[in-house]
Amino acid sequence: MEALQLANTVGGVTLVGIGVLMVITNPGQNDYEHYATDALTEYLKQEVCPKAPQQLGGFLQSYCKTLIDTGRPQIEQVIAKETIRRNYLLFSIYETELLLPFPVPSYEFGTIGAFQKFYTYEVQEFQKKL
Template sequence: MDFLKTSTIVGSVLLVGVGSALALTNPNREAYEAYATETLTQYLQEDICPKAPSVLPGLADVLADQCANLIESNQVPIQQLVASNTTRNNYIFFSTYHTQLAVPEITQLPAYEFETLGILQKFYTFRAEQR
C-alpha cells in the first residue's frame, strides 16, 4: 500500500508540475503576432520579391530590392493585418491560432490560411494553404 500511495503522490506532483509549466509557457497573442509578422516578412522577401515582374530588361533586381525594402519598412501594417485576421483558441496549456490573409481589393494576390500551435513559448505552423 505504501508504494501505491507514494506513486500516486509522485504522479500527482509531476502532473501538476508539467501542467503548470505548460500553462506558464503558453505564448500570448502578442508573441504570435510578432512570430507571424516575422515569418510573413521573410516569406515575402525570399519568395515573392524575387518574382517581382520586370517591365524593362535589367530591372528585375532593382524591383526585387525595392520590394524587400517596402516590406521591411511596413512592419507595423503587416502586424496589424495579421492581428486583425487572426483568431486564438486558448486551451490553457497551449493555444491554436487561425490566420486568414487576403487583400480583397487586389484580386491578383492569392489568399492564404494558416493554422499554428503555440506551446512552450514556441510556434509550430502545421497548416498553410494558398486559396
C-alpha cells in the same frame, strides 16, 4: 503497495507541475503577432520577392525586400486584425487569414502556441477569385 502509491503520487505531482508550467508559458496574442510578422516577412523575402514580375523595369524585384521592411508595421496590424485566438489555458490555437488582392495569392495559417513557442501546422495558399 507503497511503491505503487509513491509512483502514483510522483506521477500526479509531475502532471500537475507540467500543467502549471504550460499555463504560465502559454504565449499571448502579442507574442503571436510578432512571431507571425517575422515568419511572414521572412517568407515574402525568400519566396515571393525572387518571383516578382520583371515588369516596371525590374523596380518591384529590386526594391521588394525594402518595401516589405517598410510595410512591416502594417503587416503586423493586418495579422492582429485577421487572427482568431482560441485559448485552451495549456496552449492556444491561432488561425490567421490573409486575403490579398488579385493576382497575389491569399493565405490561411494555423499555429499552436505552447511553452512560449509557436508551431505552424497548416499553411494554405489560394487564389482569390475576381
